[in-house]
Amino acid sequence: MRHFLDINQTDPTELRAIIDQARAMKDARNGGPKGNADADQPLKGRMAALIFEKPSTRTRVSFDVGIRQMGGQTMVLSGADMQLGHGETIADTARVLSRYVDLIMIRTFEEATLLEMAEYATVPVINGLTNRTHPCQIMADVMTYEEHRGPIAGKKVVWSGDGNNVCASFIHAAGQFGFDLTFTGPEPLDPERVFIEQARAKGADIRIERDPVKAVQGADLVVTDTWVSMHDPQSARERRHNQLRGYQVNDALMAHARPDALFMHCLPAHRDDEVTSSVMDGPNSVVFDEAENRLHAQKAIVRWSLGL
Numbered sequence: 417m418r419h420f421l422d423i424n425q426t427d428p429t430e431l432r433a434i435i436d437q438a439r440a441m442k443d444a445r446n447g448g449p450k451g452n453a454d455a456d457q458p459l460k461g462r463m464a465a466l467i468f469e470k471p472s473t474r475t476r477v478s479f480d481v482g483i484r485q486m487g488g489q490t491m492v493l494s495g496a497d498m499q500l501g502h503g504e505t506i507a508d509t510a511r512v513l514s515r516y517v518d519l520i521m522i523r524t525f526e527e528a529t530l531l532e533m534a535e536y537a538t539v540p541v542i543n544g545l546t547n548r549t550h551p552c553q554i555m556a557d558v559m560t561y562e563e564h565r566g567p568i569a570g571k572k573v574v575w576s577g578d579g580n581n582v583c584a585s586f587i588h589a590a591g592q593f594g595f596d597l598t599f600t601g602p603e604p605l606d607p608e609r610v611f612i613e614q615a616r617a618k619g620a621d622i623r624i625e626r627d628p629v630k631a632v633q634g635a636d637l638v639v640t641d642t643w644v645s646m647h648d649p650q651s652a653r654e655r656r657h658n659q660l661r662g663y664q665v666n667d668a669l670m671a672h673a674r675p676d677a678l679f680m681h682c683l684p685a686h687r688d689d690e691v692t693s694s695v696m697d698g699p700n701s702v703v704f705d706e707a708e709n710r711l712h713a714q715k716a717i718v719r720w721s722l723g724l
């Protein structure tokens with residue numbers, strides 16, 4: 417039994433094995449994301465609880481579909497509808513769910529909730545996003561980059577905008593997969609220093625460059641995300657838009673990256689805020705491949721967690 421809590425807590429060889437299995441499972445479906453059950457049914461007879469304390473489209477559907485494709489069953493639970501939302505402790509919830517299900521995936525606010533769930537559950541727990549990190553997304557993003565351009569090791573990734581939870585997991589991945597990452601954004605929205613130092617300690621070249629044009633020079637991959645995350649107060653919206661307007665990914669900015677630089681966004685996107693439609697729908701964008709690869713990458717994460 418193995419929890420998948422964060423990319424920086426999983427051994428690089430294990431991460432690589434997960435990506436390889438995701439590719440193999442995708443290839444075995446002839447590249448198609450939908451349709452019938454996988455020929456291989458490793459999750460037959462297994463049940464997963466998918467807990468959401470925040471909204472989701474991709475995470476919810478891709479985990480649900482992926483587990484079913486592998487022969488497993490799922491129950492999607494809203495945190496607000498559980499006793500968890502009415503005073504039952506996370507530890508007790510973890511102990512109880514472990515008597516019913518074989519795996520727990522949770523999307524929550526505080527990282528402490530995820531960690532407590534993992535401490536007390538006797539089945540694997542997977543991080544489906546917290547305020548601090550989003551590891552499943554970045555496993556899909558690494559897979560997507562490599563499908564299009566080959567090994568990501570040694571490449572230059574530029575994150576433009578808010579140094580949020582998705583950015584944090586990209587920084588974790590830089591340390592584990594051996595690529596370099598430049599963050600460009602306003603200082604108040606810098607990624608957490610501890611994540612930068614951890615990745616640097618593993619040999620990744622992590623830089624902060626306030627000028628987005630300088631930042632994207634030589635970039636192999638440009639990434640952005642929403643300017644107001646789910647856990648940010650809506651009252652911060654106007655301030656954040658003012659802080660981040662200069663970091664919009666548009667054609668003018670992409671023109672300074674390498675001509676073959678890919679563009680990624682974990683979605684949902686706010687078109688013409690953090691990214692223009694011309695970039696989202698342009699030839700270098702792989703945003704819908706990223707979304708599809710959530711399915712394949714998470715199927716491999718589930719199998720890894722269960723030792724299947």
Ligand code: CP
Nearest residue numbers: 472473474475682683
């Ligand atoms: N990228 C992502 O996690 O999407 P959802 O919020 O729709 O799950």
